[in-house]
Amino acid sequence: MAILSYNEILQKKVIVYNGDPYKVISSHIFRMQQRKPVNQTKLQHLVSGKVLEISFHQNESVPEADIDTMEATYLYTNRGESWFAETGNPKNRFSFPEEMVADKVKWLVQNSPVEVFTYNEKPMTVDIPVKIDLKVVDAPPAVKGDTATGGTKQVTLESGATVLTPLFINEGDILRINTELGEYVERMEKA
Numbered sequence: 001m002a003i004l005s006y007n008e009i010l011q012k013k014v015i016v017y018n019g020d021p022y023k024v025i026s027s028h029i030f031r032m033q034q035r036k037p038v039n040q041t042k043l044q045h046l047v048s049g050k051v052l053e054i055s056f057h058q059n060e061s062v063p064e065a066d067i068d069t070m071e072a073t074y075l076y077t078n079r080g081e082s083w084f085a086e087t088g089n090p091k092n093r094f095s096f097p098e099e100m101v102a103d104k105v106k107w108l109v110q111n112s113p114v115e116v117f118t119y120n121e122k123p124m125t126v127d128i129p130v131k132i133d134l135k136v137v138d139a140p141p142a143v144k145g146d147t148a149t150g151g152t153k154q155v156t157l158e159s160g161a162t163v164l165t166p167l168f169i170n171e172g173d174i175l176r177i178n179t180e181l182g183e184y185v186e187r188m189e190k191a
Contacts, residue, residue: 002064003061003062004061004062004063004064005061006037006039006057006058006060007029007037007039009039009062010024011024011025011026013064014046014065015043015063015064016062016063016064016065017043017052017062020045021046021047021065021067022043022044022046022052022065023043023044024041024042024043025042025043027039027040028040037058038055038056038057039056039057040055041055041056046117046125047100047124047125049100065119066119066120067118067119067124068117069115069116069117069127070087070123071086071088071113071116072084072085072087072113072114072115072116073085073111073112073113074105074108074109074110074111074112074114075093076110080098081096082095082096082097082098082102083095084126086116087113096123096126101126105126106159106160107134107157107159107177108128109158112128112132115127128179129179131177132176132177132179133174133177133188134157134158134159134175135157135158135174135175136155136156136157136165136170136171136172136173137156137157138155138171139155139156139165139169139171139173140154151166153165153167155171155175157175163175163177163182163183164184166184168187169187171191172191173187173189173190174188175187175188176188
């Protein structure tokens with residue numbers, strides 16, 4: 001386990017803070033007049049997603065978390081639990097509380113591949129691709145002259161998520177979605 005000094009606690013690193021794994025989402029090293037330098041960070045808890053603002057001083061260091069990744073498959077969500085299985089080892093099933101992964105699971109259909117971050121061999125959180133292609137299962141017809149709304153309509157995707165799209169999108173079309181922004185990118189295939 002590597003030990004990081006205060007100026008090595010940088011964005012995208014995963015550290016152990018108070019015994020838990022945190023992803024560094026931002027870091028800013030600065031010096032206030034006549035004082036020692038400080039690294040102001042924002043840390044996101046890998047499991048709860050809670051964000052902390054922590055300042056690390058010159059004499060402080062933290063261990064880098066030993067995070068591994070596992071290829072897995074999304075199975076289903078039921079009774080508040082989202083279930084996954086390790087790819088190539090279907091007996092290794094595990095779940096996360098639905099509210100913890102809801103922003104990711106809403107873009108997944110059964111058997112979608114995902115990456116799972118593990119810490120001490122325990123699944124911590126799920127990572128999904130930034131862009132995912134999904135089929136439109138419900139699209140209201142475009143009403144002629146209906147451009148007062150900026151020419152968009154809300155469609156439902158096969159994963160159950162809804163997204164705003166241009167009026168020309170129809171049921172059966174395959175759309176590319178940016179999962180980080182939750183937005184329509186482009187139509188990949190026409191129905």
